[in-house]
Amino acid sequence: TMWKCYISFCLERFKRKTNNEFLRNTRLNKVLHVFEKAHESSLLPQALYKQWVRFIMFSSLIAAFAMINFKLRQVVFISRVIRMGDL
Secondary structure: OHHHHHHHHHHHHHHOOOOOHHHHHHHHHHHHHHHHHHHHOOOOOHHHHHHHHHHHHHHHHHHHHHHHHHHHHHHHHHHHHHHHHHO
16 A cells, blocks of 8 residues: 555665754654554554554654753763862
């Protein structure tokens, strides 16, 4: 079906390596959006529902890691500011 092909295309595109965080997030959101639209249209093949759930879990992990990374950067920044104040 058309949706299956389009989802496969979006997933392959998402899997391409990139250092651009904005591009990676855009691709991630596109995959989630395409799965959702296919589901809303009742045209998502049964076989792709498991893949959708796995991708949702994966994207949740990415969001969690991004939050942890952000918090760690804050801690590093604060520790540098404190060290500069001690000079």
